[in-house]
Amino acid sequence: MMRKIRPIIVSSFVAVALVACNQPTEEVDQEVEQIEPEKLNDEVEDEEPEPEESEQPVEEEKEEEEKKEGDEGIGHHHDLPYEWSGSFEFKEGTYTLELPKNEFGDESMLIAFILENSNITDLEHHAAHILEADVDDVSQSSAFEAMSEYGYNLILNSNGSSSFTFTIATSGIYKIFTEHVAEEFDLSIVNEASEVVQVENPQEYEGHGHSHGHDHDHDHDEDE
Structure with a gap:
């Protein structure tokens, strides 16, 4: 058991x-x-993925550069792309830019239009950037719309007079900047009624580094 x-x-x-x-x-x-x-x-x-770095510092740096450039104005443009400017009051319609002579036989001339009542405060600085960029060529046989903040390259008759037809779609006072001095061409603008549009506040600028064609050294004081 x-x-x-x-x-x-x-x-x-x-x-x-x-x-x-x-x-x-x-x-x-x-x-x-x-x-x-x-x-x-x-x-x-x-x-978990690390958050991407904020781009804010880059944007702030860009704003600082733009502010610095704005403070300098046209000073950082060593050679201005224009020699003359003047203000014209345009109503909506068609106009003719008349250049009865060509003192130095220039083959072309840059021109820019800027509406003065826009938000642009430094017109001269803005005009320099417009004319330093690529612009369209305009021949005498074709009309063009003169838009604010746009530049054009007028193809001239180097042996005599030239004229160009342009239209204005927005009425206002426009500041026109030209590569050469207006007096070299007896520049004038007439409306559809063949009335001359008076220029206001004409101004010439120094520091324009281009040379006129045919080996002419540009000097406004050389006429003796």
Whole structure:
């Protein structure tokens, strides 16, 4: 009888021991399962892409450069692309730019139109940028629309008079800038009624580095 009971008792102890050993393992497994998702979440948060650097400093730098350029005005343009400017009051309609002579035999002349009542404060500085950019050629046989803040390259008759027809779509006072001095061409503008549009505040500029064609050195004081 005792021999039968002894194996039973031993088996009971073994079963109890196995249960005791298994219990911590299950608890550890549960703890690991709880920790692993938290660790995974932390890793995902750590791998979030870094925010892109703000472009604000670049924009601020650009604004500072524009402000500096504006403060300098036309001073940073070593050679101005124009020699003359004048203000004309235009109503909507068609006009003729007349150049009855060509003192130095120039083959072309840059011209820019800027509406004075626009938001532009430094017209001379803005005109320099307009005429330094690429502009369209205009021949005498074609009319063009004179738009504010646009420049044109007039193809001249180097041996005599030239005339160009242009239209104005927006009425107002326009500041016209020309590559050469108006007096060299006896420049005038007439309306559809053949009335001369009077020029206001004509002004000549120095520092124009171009030379007139045919080896003429441009000097307004050379007439003796």
